[in-house]
Every structure is written in structure tokens, then in C-alpha cells.
Amino acid sequence: MSSADLTAEAERQLRICTACMYCDGLCPVFPAIDNQHRFELTDINYLSNLCHNCRGCWSACQYTPPHPFAINLPAMLAAVRQRSYAEYLWPTALGRAFRRPMLSIALVVGVALLFTLAAVLLSASPAVLLGSDRSAGAFYRVLPWPLMAGAAGASLLWAVLCIALATLRYWRAIAPPLPAGALLRALRPALRDIITLRHLGGGGPGCNDVDERPSHQRRIAHHVMVAGFLGTVLSTLTAAIYHHAFGWLAPYPLTSLPVLLGGVGGVAMLAGIGGLLTIERRADQQPSDPHEVQLNLAFLILLALVTLSGLAVLALRETAAMGLLLILHLGLVFGFFLALPFTKAIHAPFRAAALLRAAAEAEEAKPLARKRGD
Numbered sequence: 001m002s003s004a005d006l007t008a009e010a011e012r013q014l015r016i017c018t019a020c021m022y023c024d025g026l027c028p029v030f031p032a033i034d035n036q037h038r039f040e041l042t043d044i045n046y047l048s049n050l051c052h053n054c055r056g057c058w059s060a061c062q063y064t065p066p067h068p069f070a071i072n073l074p075a076m077l078a079a080v081r082q083r084s085y086a087e088y089l090w091p092t093a094l095g096r097a098f099r100r101p102m103l104s105i106a107l108v109v110g111v112a113l114l115f116t117l118a119a120v121l122l123s124a125s126p127a128v129l130l131g132s133d134r135s136a137g138a139f140y141r142v143l144p145w146p147l148m149a150g151a152a153g154a155s156l157l158w159a160v161l162c163i164a165l166a167t168l169r170y171w172r173a174i175a176p177p178l179p180a181g182a183l184l185r186a187l188r189p190a191l192r193d194i195i196t197l198r199h200l201g202g203g204g205p206g207c208n209d210v211d212e213r214p215s216h217q218r219r220i221a222h223h224v225m226v227a228g229f230l231g232t233v234l235s236t237l238t239a240a241i242y243h244h245a246f247g248w249l250a251p252y253p254l255t256s257l258p259v260l261l262g263g264v265g266g267v268a269m270l271a272g273i274g275g276l277l278t279i280e281r282r283a284d285q286q287p288s289d290p291h292e293v294q295l296n297l298a299f300l301i302l303l304a305l306v307t308l309s310g311l312a313v314l315a316l317r318e319t320a321a322m323g324l325l326l327i328l329h330l331g332l333v334f335g336f337f338l339a340l341p342f343t344k345a346i347h348a349p350f351r352a353a354a355l356l357r358a359a360a361e362a363e364e365a366k367p368l369a370r371k372r373g374d
């Protein structure tokens with residue numbers, strides 16, 4: 001479907017929903033379209049990221065195919081969402097990577113692995129690479145600390161810059177014409193919705209993650225994965241403090257804070273990723289967009305590889321396999337950061353921006369609702 005056809009189809013379905021409004025209360029998309037009769041491209045892009053793909057409206061709708069109205073809001077909004085990632089990404093040319101996410105990510109990660117291997121071969125002797133080393137600073141004899149920190153810092157900076165600029169472009173397109181005060185007041189409810197993934201609750205009973213039965217599986221798996229990720233971030237931060245503040249060089253003992261946080265965080269991440277992959281595999285494909293499924297799978301598989309390789313380094317760091325495993329892990333980490341702007345990770349700030357607009361509009365409407373006695 002061409003981009004213009006997709007926009008026309010989105011407008012057609014949203015107009016029917018506006019007239020129907022049976023799903024009001026399921027998620028913030030319906031209050032946002034209430035009484036709307038025209039949908040500009042930016043409105044559609046906003047609504048697509050406000051949708052959490054809970055599939056509640058798919059299960060509730062009486063106009064899904066084979067009804068002539070052929071309403072499939074989750075699939076249509078998912079298709080628009082993929083397009084919005086590419087449209088607002090910075091640099092714009094990188095948006096093409098969303099067309100074939102598996103291939104794009106594999107290419108970037110492959111190049112990062114080759115560069116890491118080349119850097120190690122140029123800086124370390126084969127004996128260091130293939131022998132076992134249990135002493136402090138062993139990791140930095142495989143890849144010197146300035147190279148390791150420089151590559152990680154530069155690739156992370158690239159990811160943060162691209163995602164921040166893409167989010168800024170998206171926000172400028174969808175930002176409501178509201179006073180700054182309304183936006184400030186909206187920060188708290190928006191933050192609550194973002195952190196709790198409230199709308200993955202499908203208005204209370206849960207999402208239709210796999211079929212028509214409501215469940216909280218996706219919400220729980222998502223929370224577990226994010227908690228695990230935060231654990232690994234804390235592990236990296238504490239390791240940096242050990243290194244710079246105390247001069248203690250990795251690898252650290254199994255009972256040290258960086259290892260405990262990294263180990264528990266890694267296992268939690270794998271559990272969350274496993275849960276999300278299982279849901280993705282079992283889910284009804286009809287209310288899905290195939291591109292979004294590919295994007296989800298590519299991101300989850302990459303995240304799983306990064307996590308597994310990190311845990312493998314942790315488990316086998318005292319063996320001769322440490323050198324090669326460390327190269328694999330570092331290459332995957334650098335590749336992960338470089339590819340991050342065109343992975344599913346972009347959905348987090350885009351959805352946050354959409355939730356902020358929804359919360360701001362709700363705040364602005366409160367006095368009117370009070371006056372009407374709603």
C-alpha cells in the first residue's frame with residue numbers, strides 16, 4: 001500500500017470509529033478522536049503512537065472483516081506507526097532501514113563485530129586472546145580501556161543524538177497548541193502512564209495479547225525486561241564508579257555490586273524477552289502489521305544476543321573462552337547502539353510524546369468537563 005493510500009485508509013477507519021465510539025474507554029485513542037471529523041497526517045501520526053497495540057478494539061469491533069467496513073484499527077495504526085518512525089528519523093536517509101529491519105540490523109552489527117575484532121587483533125597478542133587470564137584488568141588486555149570506552153561512548157552518543165532529534169521532530173509535528181502550563185501539568189499523569197504502561201491494561205482487564213481472552217502477559221513481560229535492563233545499566237554505572245573512583249579494575253568478584261546487578265538484570269531481561277517473543281509467536285496475526293512484527297522480532301533477538309553474550313562473558317570469564325566471548329559481546333553492544341535509532345527502541349520516546357499530548361489535552365479539558373458536571 002502506498003503512503004497516500006495508507007493515509008486515506010487510516011482516515012476512513014478513524015471516521016467510522018468517530019461515528020461509532022463503541023470502544024471509548026479502552027484506550028486514549030478514542031477520547032482523542034471524539035468529535036473529530038477531519039484527520040490531518042500529523043493527527044494520524046499522533047494517534048498511531050498513542051495506540052499501544054492492545055488489540056482490545058479488534059476483539060470488540062463488530063465491523064472487522066468480512067464486514068464491508070473492514071475495520072482493523074490495530075493493524076492500520078501499526079502500519080502508520082512504522083511509517084512515522086521512518087518519516088521523523090534523523091538523519092532522514094536512515095529511515096529506509098525500517099523497510100528491512102532484520103537485514104539493516106544484521107549489517108550494522110556485522111560491521112561492528114568486524115571492527116571490534118580488527119581493533120583487538122591490532123592491539124592484543126594472540127596469547128592474550130586465547131589464553132585464560134583471571135587477574136584484575138583482564139578485559140582491558142583484550143581491548144584497551146580507551147578503545148573500549150571510546151567505541152561504546154561514540155556509538156551510544158550517536159544513538160542518543162539520532163533518537164533525541166527524531167523525537168524532537170515528531171514532537172514539533174504533533175505538539176498541541178496549548179499553553180506551557182498545560183504541558184507542565186500533564187507531565188505527571190503522562191509519566192505515570194509511561195512508567196506503568198497503563199494502556200497495556202486495555203482499560204482494566206488487560207490486552208488481547210494472544211487471542212480474545214484478556215491478559216496482562218505483555219505488560220508483565222515488558223516490565224520484567226525493562227527492570228532487567230535498568231539492572232544492567234546500574235551495573236555499568238557502579239562498575240564505572242569502581243573503576244574511576246576507587247581504581248578497582250574489572251573483572252569483579254561474583255558477589256560485587258556490578259556483577260550481581262548485571263547477572264540478575266541479564267536474567268530478568270532474558271525472561272522478559274522470552275515472554276515477549278512467545279506472545280509474538282502465538283498472537284493472532286490478523287490485527288498485526290507484518291513490518292511491525294519484523295521490527296519487534298529484530299529488536300528482541302538483538303537484545304537477547306547482547307544479553308546472552310554478556311552473561312556468557314560473566315560465566316566463562318576465568319576460562320580461555322573469555323577473549324573471544326568478550327569480542328563478541330563488545331561487538332554486539334557497539335552494533336546495538338549504532339543500530340538503535342532504527343530499531344523498535346524508537347517507539348518508547350514517540351509513545352511518550354503522544355502520551356504527553358494526550359495528557360495535556362485531558363488537563364486542558366478538565367475545567368470544561370467540571371463546568372458541564374461530567
Ligand code: SF4
Binds near residue numbers: 022023024
Ligand atoms: S473499532 Fe469498531 S467498534 Fe470500536 S469504535 Fe471503531 S468501529 Fe466502533
Ligand code: SF4
Binds near residue numbers: 029050055056
Ligand atoms: S489496539 Fe488497543 S490501544 Fe490501539 S486503538 Fe485499539 S484499543 Fe486502542
